Each structure stands twice: as structure tokens, then as C-alpha cells.
Amino acid sequence: MDTLGPGEEGWDEDPASGSAQALVILPTRELAKQVAEELSAAAKYRTVRIAQVYGGRAYEPQIEAIKAGAEVIVGTPGRLLDLINRGILRLDHVTTVVLDEADEMLDLGFLPDVEKILAATRPDRQTMLFSATMPAAVIALARRYMNQPTHIRAQEDPADDTLTVRSVSQYAYRVHAMNKVEVICRILQAREREGCIIFCRTKRTADTVTRELARQGFAVAALHGDLGQGAREQAMRALRNGKVDVLVATDVAARGIDVDDVTHVINYECPEDAMTYVHRIGRTGRAGKHGTAVTFVDWEDLPRWRLNCKTLGLEYKEPVETYHTSPHLYSDLDIPENVGNRLPRSQRKREGLSAEYIEDLGTTGSRSAARSRGRSRGRGRAHRKADDAVRTKQAKSRRPRKRTRGARRTKAE
Numbered sequence: 001m002d003t004l005g006p007g008e009e010g011w012d013e014d015p016a017s018g019s020a021q022a023l024v025i026l027p028t029r030e031l032a033k034q035v036a037e038e039l040s041a042a043a044k045y046r047t048v049r050i051a052q053v054y055g056g057r058a059y060e061p062q063i064e065a066i067k068a069g070a071e072v073i074v075g076t077p078g079r080l081l082d083l084i085n086r087g088i089l090r091l092d093h094v095t096t097v098v099l100d101e102a103d104e105m106l107d108l109g110f111l112p113d114v115e116k117i118l119a120a121t122r123p124d125r126q127t128m129l130f131s132a133t134m135p136a137a138v139i140a141l142a143r144r145y146m147n148q149p150t151h152i153r154a155q156e157d158p159a160d161d162t163l164t165v166r167s168v169s170q171y172a173y174r175v176h177a178m179n180k181v182e183v184i185c186r187i188l189q190a191r192e193r194e195g196c197i198i199f200c201r202t203k204r205t206a207d208t209v210t211r212e213l214a215r216q217g218f219a220v221a222a223l224h225g226d227l228g229q230g231a232r233e234q235a236m237r238a239l240r241n242g243k244v245d246v247l248v249a250t251d252v253a254a255r256g257i258d259v260d261d262v263t264h265v266i267n268y269e270c271p272e273d274a275m276t277y278v279h280r281i282g283r284t285g286r287a288g289k290h291g292t293a294v295t296f297v298d299w300e301d302l303p304r305w306r307l308n309c310k311t312l313g314l315e316y317k318e319p320v321e322t323y324h325t326s327p328h329l330y331s332d333l334d335i336p337e338n339v340g341n342r343l344p345r346s347q348r349k350r351e352g353l354s355a356e357y358i359e360d361l362g363t364t365g366s367r368s369a370a371r372s373r374g375r376s377r378g379r380g381r382a383h384r385k386a387d388d389a390v391r392t393k394q395a396k397s398r399r400p401r402k403r404t405r406g407a408r409r410t411k412a413e
Contacts (some may be wrong), residue, residue: 001062003021003022003023003048003071003072003096004016004019004048004051004071004338005043005047005048006018006047006049006069007044007047008046008047008048012077014190015093016095017069018069018091019069019090019093020066020070020071020072020073020090020091020092020094021071021072021093021096022071022072022094022095022096022097022098022099023072023073023080023091023094023096023097023098023117024036024039024072024073024074024075024079024097024098024122025076025077025097025098025099025105025117026074026075026076026100026101026110026292027077027100027101027104027105027110028076028101028104028231028252029054029055029056029078029229029232030054030223030233030236030252031078031101032053032054032074032076033041033052033054033233033236034258035074035100036050036051036052038075038108039072039074043072043403044097046070048067048071048229049068049069049070049071049072049073050070050071050072050073050074050099051066051070051073051075052065052066052074052081053066053073053074053076053079053083054075054273055076055078055079055090055229056074056228056229056232056361057229057232057241057359057361060077060164062083063083063088066083066088066089067088073089073091077105077110077113077117078110078113080113080117080297080412081113081116081117081392084116084117084120086296088405091117091120091121092120092121092122093122093125094121094122094125094130095122095125095126095337096125096126097118097121097125097126097127097128098128099127099128099129099130099131099390100129100130100131101130101131102130102138103133103134103135103137103138103275104129104279104405106137106141107140109300111141117233117337118145118252119406125304126301126404127131127145128144128300129141129146129149131141132278132279133275133278133279134151137236137358139151139303141263146234147213149409153172166186167285167288167289167290167291168281168285168290168292168293169292169293170267170281170292170293170295170314170319170330171292171293171294171295171333172294172295172296172297172305172317172319173294173295173297173319173320173321173322174296174297174298174302174319174320174321174322175296175297175298175322175323177298178203179323179324180268181209181212181213181216181341182251182297182323182324182330182341183323183324183329184198184213184266184268184321185213185216185229185324185339185340185341185342185343186210186324186329186330186335186339187264187266187294187335188218188246188264188343189334189339189343189347189373190264190292190334190335191207191334191335192262192334192385193261193263194245194261194262195245195247195259195260195261195262195263196246196247196262196263196264196265196266197210197245197246197247197248197249197259197262197264197265197266197267197280197283197284198246198247198248198249198266199249199250199251199265199267199268199280200248200250200268200269201248201268201269201272202250203225203226203250205221205268205269205276206222206223206224206248206249207224209246209248209268210222211347213246214250216341216342216343217343217344217345217348218245219236219243219244219245219246219249219341219348219350219351220234220244220246220247220248220353221238221244221246221250222247222248222398223234223236223247223248223250223352224234224252225253227251229359229361230359230361231358232252233355233359233361234353234357234359235247236354236355237258238352238353238355238356239244240259240260241356242352243350243351243352243355243356244348244350244352244356244392245350248412251276251279251280251322252412258286259283262283262286262289262291263284263289263290263292263295264284264292264293264294265280265283265284265291265292265293265294266293266294266295266296267280267281267283267294267295267296268292268296269296269298269299270295270296270298270301270304270305271295271308272304273308273311274307274308274311274312277295277308277312278312280293281293284331292333294333295319297319302319305319306332315398317339322350324341337348337354358396366401367395405408
């Protein structure tokens with residue numbers, strides 16, 4: 001069943017003309033924006049309209065795009081379900097549904113939302129699930145919502161059973177927590193190093209590492225869930241436009257994000273599981289290019305690293321204890337021996353994050369926000385009057401203080 005745009009052959013006779021006909025569901029906002037932009041480029045010579053529907057942006061532009069008659073909807077489960085419940089987004093003409101990074105949506109707890117969204121589409125739709133890994137939960141989801149699904153595996157070498165690609169060189173080092181930034185500063189000065197993504201387990205760690213690297217002269221940006229949507233999109237644009245070449249992120253950037261010329265991926269801590277490791281290092285070595293993945297393994301994470309290697313079919317090697325002065329660090333990663341912890345001023349050629357503009361995304365739910373502001377202003381005036389009255393009453397009832405010397409009262413009293 002084809003998705004038709006205005007003026008295309010069969011548009012006038014199509015009962016679904018002017019309504020959503022294809023739906024793409026993704027787990028993160030960054031991935032939704034990227035996929036929508038790629039679809040727009042692919043449909044450059046067609047009249048099909050594509051709407052981006054995800055959180056962090058104002059509702060009004062997205063509602064206007066839907067009401068204008070978008071044929072393809074690309075979005076995240078939360079905002080999609082919200083607009084469905086409001087009666088703004090109708091999916092009864094959708095004939096094609098794509099679930100990208102299906103396993104991540106299950107991990108994030110989106111399954112109930114996805115089920116409600118799928119229930120709003122036509123029962124004879126075509127459904128496609130995409131994921132770099134196919135755990136049992138995804139296979140069960142496919143069997144539940146797909147009719148006789150076909151499992152297609154795209155792999156460079158069919159005889160290779162490992163989940164990681166051979167074009168990525170993988171290294172694991174046991175690095176002391178107080179020395180990790182020093183080691184990273186050396187890795188970022190390796191020969192032929194271009195873009196680099198550093199994955200951290202927590203948002204606080206990502207902010208800390210970003211500040212430390214910026215202090216050492218590197219063009220760096222942070223990306224995690226505590227940042228506003230405008231700041232998150234600014235960081236991604238800065239990386240794509242070459243204004244920064246180091247991105248410090250949580251796993252919000254580990255799924256599907258495609259950035260050209262990322263040569264290095266660094267895991268600041270050992271990934272929680274094997275699938276997380278696969279998706280993280282998948283940001284490099286793309287489109288046949290060579291990449292380098294470095295993982296820092298703490299003492300307490302050695303059993304987890306051993307299990308990850310076993311799950312992925314990788315040869316397990318005990319991570320070597322490594323410091324920023326260790327000779328093998330320089331030889332493994334092709335780092336010049338004379339580099340220090342600071343990037344020389346002669347090599348600071350990137351404009352930095354501040355050179356990338358921040359898009360005005362509007363206020364999410366502006367009408368309700370305006371009403372809320374009005375109510376809060378009213379409450380503020382009432383509270384101020386009440387406080388003034390209380391203070392006046394307390395001042396009138398306050399008894400004068402009596403001065404004493406030692407335990408005896410003065411004659412004046």
C-alpha cells in the first residue's frame with residue numbers, strides 16, 4: 001500500500017488522502033529528528049509531507065503540521081499517545097508502521113504505549129521492526145503484532161557470528177577513577193583522531209567530564225536527559241557541523257545516531273550489559289570505515305566485562321592496568337609520546353559549542369503555562385498581603401526587651 005502525497009497519481013481517489021498513512025516510532029527525540037530529516041531528504045522530489053512529533057518542543061507547530069495533512073508521522077511514543085488521546089492524531093488510515101530500535105523501547109518501558117498506538121492503526125497494516133540486536137523480548141513482540149514475520153539479518157560477513165563489526169578495534173583498560181580524564185586527554189590527541197563520543201553511566205559524570213575536558217582546551221559538548229531539548233539539539237548540530245569534535249553523553253546518544261567521521265568511542269565505565277556495549281561502539285566504524293572503541297573497566301566491573309565478552313563471543317583478555325604514562329596506551333592507540341593533558345593552542349581550531357545557535361523550540365503547552373503563570377501571580381499577591389498582615393500583628397504584639405546585667409535586673413526596670 002503506497003503512501004501518496006498531494007498531486008501524485010491516485011491522490012484524488014485515495015480515501016486516506018490528507019491523513020496519516022505511515023508511522024515511524026522511535027525511542028529518543030534525537031533519533032526521531034534524525035530519521036525525519038533523512039526521510040525528508042529521501043522524499044525531496046515527492047509531495048509527501050512529514051511531521052516530527054516528539055517531546056521537548058511546543059505542541060502548536062506539531063498540531064498544525066498534523067492538521068495540515070501530514071502523510072508520514074515520525075515521533076516518540078509519549079507525545080504520539082498524548083496527541084492520540086486528545087483526538088488530534090488519528091491513525092485509522094495508517095498502512096505502514098516502523099518500530100526502530102525496538103529493543104530499546106522495550107527496555108525503556110514503552111511497550112504499553114506502543115501497544116496502544118498500534119491498536120489505533122489498521123489491522124491489515126504492514127509492520128517492520130528494526131534493531132541491531134534481536135533479544136527474545138523483541139522476537140515475542142514481533143510474533144504478537146506481526147503476521148508470519150520474516151527475520152532479515154544484514155551482516156557484512158554471514159559466517160561471522162559476533163555482534164560487533166570487525167572494522168572497530170576494541171581495547172579495554174583498567175584505569176583508576178582519578179586518572180580517567182588524564183588518559184582521555186591523551187586519547188583525544190591520537191593521530192588521525194576525528195570525532196569522538198564518550199559514554200558515561202550518569203548525567204552528573206557526563207557534566208563533570210565535559211567541564212574537565214573544556215578546561216583542558218578541547219571543543220566538547222554534553223548530551224543527556226537533564227538538558228533542555230534546545231541544548232540537546234544544539235550539541236548534536238555542533239558535532240555534525242564540526243564546531244565540536246567531542247561529545248560526552250549518556251545512552252541517549254547510543255541508539256541509531258549517525259554522525260559522520262566519528263573515529264573513537266570511549267566507555268568511561270564498563271557498560272551495564274552486552275547489548276549496551278554493541279550499540280555504543282556502533283557509533284564508530286560506520287559505512288565500512290575503521291573505528292576505535294576504548295572501554296575503562298574498574299576493579300568491581302571485571303566480572304561484568306567478562307560476561308559481556310562471553311555474550312558477544314569476544315576473546316576475553318584481562319584489562320591491563322593503565323595510567324596516562326603507560327607506554328602501551330600510546331602504542332595501542334597511536335598517540336604521540338610528547339602530548340600532555342592540555343590541547344596545544346595551535347591545535348584549537350574548532351569554534352566550540354557557543355558558536356552553534358540554540359533554536360527557539362517554543363513553550364510546551366503554552367496556553368496551560370500562561371494560565372498557570374496567571375494563577376501563580378494571583379496567589380503571589382494574596383500571599384504577600386497575608387504575610388504583611390502577619391508581620392504587622394507580630395510587631396504590635398512584640399514586648400520590649402529588658403536589659404539585664406548578670407542575674408540582677410537594673411533599676412530602670
